[in-house]
Amino acid sequence: MPTESKHHHPRELPDPVICTVDVVLLTLVENALQVVLARRAQEPFRGLAALPGGYIHPATDRDARDAAERVLREKTGLQSPYLEQLGVFSGPGRDPRGWSVSVAWYALVPWEALESRWTDHLEVTSTSQVRGLPFDHERIVHEALDRVRSKSSYSSLPVHLCRESFTLPQLQAVYEATLGETINKVSFRRKMEELGFVEPIPGATTGGAHRPAQLYRLRDEFRRNLSLTDRGINSGG
């Protein structure tokens, strides 16, 4: 099946492998972590809600990350949200079309970024109620949730679920939703100071005559890189 002209040597090559990307797109709706699913327009599993995914296109994709960003753009309208590689899921049984490799990614976006582009073929499901997904997408979702929870405990990762400006109590609620546990307020503020990825917006406070709260934003240098600490945010240490 492979054409020799494309290769430097005439020995027999193995059968081709199906190469796809799949993205676990996470957002927060009313402080509950949700995964965004897209109804499949094509076989296999046409009509079922699944992770946004698709073939790698060697003619146009620069690499697997580029393919994942393209798939997200095509299926959700999102332009380069925060995106990290989760890993590879592979084997003969996970895709009815044949032996496949899926490069899986997870992405975090504020709900506001999705809401304005919402279309009928999308749905959100609470991460605790993900059921009946095709392929091995449930396994991919669960591995992504484990990774996000673990990484959130020592990094700035959850801030990518926040809108442009937020108060510290709002940021704490986002961490609590991601970690699935409550955090002591004093130790949370100390951790945020240590991590240093947010800055107060000069002169910006929430409305409300009584006790207006300072608004914060993500520092520019942490838009693509996480800020890390070697001690857990929820460890009370």
Next chain:
Amino acid sequence: MPTESKHHHPRELPDPVICTVDVVLLTLVENALQVVLARRAQEPFRGLAALPGGYIHPATDRDARDAAERVLREKTGLQSPYLEQLGVFSGPGRDPRGWSVSVAWYALVPWEALESRWTDHLEVTSTSQVRGLPFDHERIVHEALDRVRSKSSYSSLPVHLCRESFTLPQLQAVYEATLGETINKVSFRRKMEELGFVEPIPGATTGGAHRPAQLYRLRDEFRRNLSLTDRGINSGG
């Protein structure tokens, strides 16, 4: 190029992608971290030392991990050493044969496991002197070293570089070689107790009439799973 008979739907499929696995095989020689390279028997880059790697074989490999274990067996004789997925390296430029996805892995083995199977086409190179590798293998090595260093600081990972039995000072030297820094002896012993992945071998001590040292071994339940701590082994905490 793709045959329709194998697929459920007739729409046009993208060109096939070359799918390979590559393994960063690490070992310790005289307490210095080394990467094992294999001289390539085929084009491209025939005769050059490179990471042990090869095509995924859909006809026989159960998944990408199985492919990586097969490649290690074929090129080094090793039977299922400690192996973790590093991530995917992909794009049109990394392999002269065409657009490729490589699922990269790292493996840790004691030198004694390699020595008995050593063949002419293998070589070891100090991780600080890895130069002139084909493909993007230098980048893969550097990302693997970053990952191993980072993970070693809070887990039992380096123990897979130790032989079957070892003293605590020997284990500490292995951690120091992996982390690239010295560790306080008292805090190291406390961390090992906390992690709990080693146990004393009853009645086994090093030879030497003066002050024989207790020998330890890895507990069975940590052969495939790491023991983790949320505070750095080298943090002195």
